[in-house]
Amino acid sequence: MENTTKEKILDAALVSFVENGYKGTNLRDFAAGLGLSKSALYRHYDSKEAIWNALLDKMEAYYSERFGSPEHLPKTPASCEELLSLALHMIDFTIHDEKVILTRKLLLTEQFHDDRVKSLATEHFMYGTQAIFKSIFEKMIDAGLLIPEDPDMLALAFTAPITTLIHYCDREPEKEPEIMMQIEGFVKHFIKLYERK
Amino acid sequence: MENTTKEKILDAALVSFVENGYKGTNLRDFAAGLGLSKSALYRHYDSKEAIWNALLDKMEAYYSERFGSPEHLPKTPASCEELLSLALHMIDFTIHDEKVILTRKLLLTEQFHDDRVKSLATEHFMYGTQAIFKSIFEKMIDAGLLIPEDPDMLALAFTAPITTLIHYCDREPEKEPEIMMQIEGFVKHFIKLYERK
DNA sequence: CATTATAGTGACCGATAGGTCACATGTCAA
DNA sequence: TTGACATGTGACCTATCGGTCACTATAATG
Secondary structure, eight states, X not given: OOOOHHHHHHHHHHHHHHHHOTTTOOHHHHHHHTTOOHHHHTTTOSSHHHHHHHHHHHHHHHHHXXXXXXXXXXXXXXXXXXXXXXXXXXHHHHHHOHHHHHHHHHHHXXXXXXXXXXXXXXXXXXXXXXXXXXXXXXXXXXXXXXOOOOHHHHHHHXXXXXXXXXXXXXXXXXXXXHHHHHHHHHHHHHHHHHBOO | OOOOHHHHHHHHHHHHHHHHHHHHOOHHHHHHHTTOOHHHHHHHOSSHHHHHHHHHHHHHHHHHHHHHSGGGSOOOOSSHHHHHHHHHHHHHHHHHOHHHHHHHHHXXXXXXXXXXXXXXXXXXXXXXXXXXXXXXXXXXXXXXXXXXXXXXXXXXXXXXXXXXXXXXXXXXXXXXXXXXXHHHHHHHXXXXXXXXX
């Protein structure tokens, strides 16, 4: 969390690898963007690949902390209205946080060029998000708030459309207000369908 | 559709741009893979960028032909069983056709590096697929086969989870049998929920 | 004050990239 | 037969890239 040069390099690397790709990132311009000379980079990392690996290490650590333990779960909604506000709150964050946006983009653009990225992408886009909502839906079904369907199915049916719209928003951020309304519309649609009445 | 050298170059370019990225594709190896020398390439295209643009032109033409006119719509299912088999048939194709797979991968990996790819990605992943099923669902609702919900919502709720699973399959093709069963499970779940009984 | 660790610079190196060019080959029409 | 055109080759050019190295500046420490 410190603002050491080493950390600043990783932050800038995330930006550059997203904007130009790993292959497309050249260390001269990259270093200049940090107000450094290229050779100063090598004081902190042994090679371009070492920067790449350090970035992935950091992302991996983040994910295993985030998705690895159940105590990071949001508290279970006590009603469908709470589910709505919880979901919109999470989406609002994920759509606006610069680091999260860049991470998502990196996972998409490099997933077929690097095996670790491929794993992280599946973790992020499939298991991670769906596991969170699976666990939430399980509890809401037990509480009689949602109809008793397979929670895995519920999680997929809930998260996938939202993720699709988030990706759309990553591509066209100027349409954010419209997309946010679509997301809200979808969540309400989902609740209307799955709510136990 | 002819097998001219010019066409062969575009086919190989799709493969190479997916595997190595646009920046990561080097024309020497690329030409060698085609059994050509690098300079022979320049007989057919003026530059690396020209190959790239020709490839995008071809993709754009394909999409505007595919999604541009309503006569390319599959015929409307007369029952929910037909919807199931239609969907599984389309998915089976899209998951196994090498060209379609590569196209999807290219759209994902280059969407933030090229504005034309960005448009095509939105076309492919949002408008195109959803428009097809929106139109199908509209007719099925009119026919009293599905509950009268917003067809846009139906299309999103139907296509997004399938697309998510297809992306998963693109990353881990060895899990295809399992994923195909998940897809079938989801489509049945969807029908069970939205069928008018 | 001298020493030492840390962080930084700019010149340089070898490899590799995209692109050009003079030249060779083959085919077909006048 | 000859010329024109399409297709392909390998040597070559220039720019750029990742990486190295000798050297400098600063600040903390004994």
